[in-house]
Amino acid sequence: DSGVTQTPKHLITATGQRVTLRCSPRSGDLSVYWYQQSLDQGLQFLIHYYNGEERAKGNILERFSAQQFPDLHSELNLSSLELGDSALYFCASSGITGAEQYFGPGTRLTVT
Amino acid sequence: DQQVKQNSPSLSVQEGRISILNCDYTNSMFDYFLWYKKYPAEGPTFLISISSIKDKNEDGRFTVFLNKSAKHLSLHIVPSQPGDSAVYFCAASAKLNQGGKLIFGQGTELSVKP
Numbered sequence: 719d720s721g722v723t724q725t726p727k728h729l730i731t732a733t734g735q736r737v738t739l740r741c742s743p744r745s746g747d748l749s750v751y752w753y754q755q756s757l758d759q760g761l762q763f764l765i766h767y768y769n770g771e772e773r774a775k776g777n778i779l780e781r782f783s784a785q786q787f788p789d790l791h792s793e794l795n796l797s798s799l800e801l802g803d804s805a806l807y808f809c810a811s812s813g814i815t816g817a818e819q820y821f822g823p824g825t826r827l828t829v830t
Numbered sequence: 831d832q833q834v835k836q837n838s839p840s841l842s843v844q845e846g847r848i849s850i851l852n853c854d855y856t857n858s859m860f861d862y863f864l865w866y867k868k869y870p871a872e873g874p875t876f877l878i879s880i881s882s883i884k885d886k887n888e889d890g891r892f893t894v895f896l897n898k899s900a901k902h903l904s905l906h907i908v909p910s911q912p913g914d915s916a917v918y919f920c921a922a923s924a925k926l927n928q929g930g931k932l933i934f935g936q937g938t939e940l941s942v943k944p
Contacts, residue, residue: 720873751931761874761919761934774931808873812930817862819932821873 721745722811722822730828736797739825743790743811749773750792751812751819752784756805767792799829833857834922836935845944849907853920853935856901860922864932865894865905868917877918878905910942 721744731737743750752764763776767786778784781799786792796803806826810819835854843849851865861882866874880887880894880903887894893906907914917939921932 720875722873724873749930753932760936761921761932763931763933766931776931810873810932817930818864818876818879819930820876821866823873824871826871 720820720822722809722820724807724809724822724825726825727823728826728828730830731799732830733799733801735799735829736795737799737827739794739796739807739809739827741792741794741809741811741822743792743809744813744820747811747813747820748790749812749819750786750790751810752792752794753808753810753821754805755808755824756802761808764794796827801829803827804829831856832936833860834920834933834935836918836920836938838938839936840939840941842941842943843910845912845942846909849905849910849914849940849942851905851907851918851920851938851940853903853905854901855903855922857922857924857933858901859924860933862923863894863896863903864921864923865892866919866921866934867914868919868937874919907940910940912942912944915940915942 723742748769764778766774806824808824810821812819864879865877868874917937920935
């Protein structure tokens with residue numbers, strides 16, 4: 719158990735809908751990262767938040783957004799969903815050194 | 831542009847023998863390298879890491895070697911055990927310039943046979 723929690727574990731929704739994925743980092747970690755794992759793209763970095771502030775963005779679609787709240791949990795919002803958004807979404811957290819990242823169990827999103 | 835590459839999609843090893851997983855990278859700005867193990871339907875689990883100022887790091891049965899001139903790293907597992915069967919990902923980061931995001935290879939599926 720990494721100490722990072724993600725909800726929900728599975729999500730099935732229709733095209734055009736909007737969903738919110740939630741992540742709670744390990745106790746004391748200020749950084750939260752979001753990654754997407756699809757079959758053909760592997761694990762891809764989406765976005766990084768540190769203590770409530772956005773620090774870095776990867777190839778995140780404009781339909782996707784994230785935020786980190788004062789209690790340090792983070793939410794990833796995916797809107798106008800398309801079939802190609804079906805993937806595993808992982809969040810990870812890291813401590814002050816920012817070296818090792820610890821991953822949650824992931825949310826499997828299926829868009830039908 | 832794949833900056834981190836694991837050219838072997840799979841590897842099969844006999845229990846008790848050494849497993850060697852390889853990883854190549856192209857970005858010379860990477861300063862930290864990590865190996866993760868992943869079971870199906872679970873998140874990646876951190877195994878071992880190495881800073882670019884070192885060429886070797888050891889933790890129990892796991893050793894990571896870094897050859898900066900060749901832009902190559904490898905993970906050695908000795909002795910291999912059936913429970914080591916999983917997908918292994920190498921990852922790299924350039925903390926100073928890119929805020930610590932990890933760039934992952936495509937993974938190598940290790941199968942350790944009893």
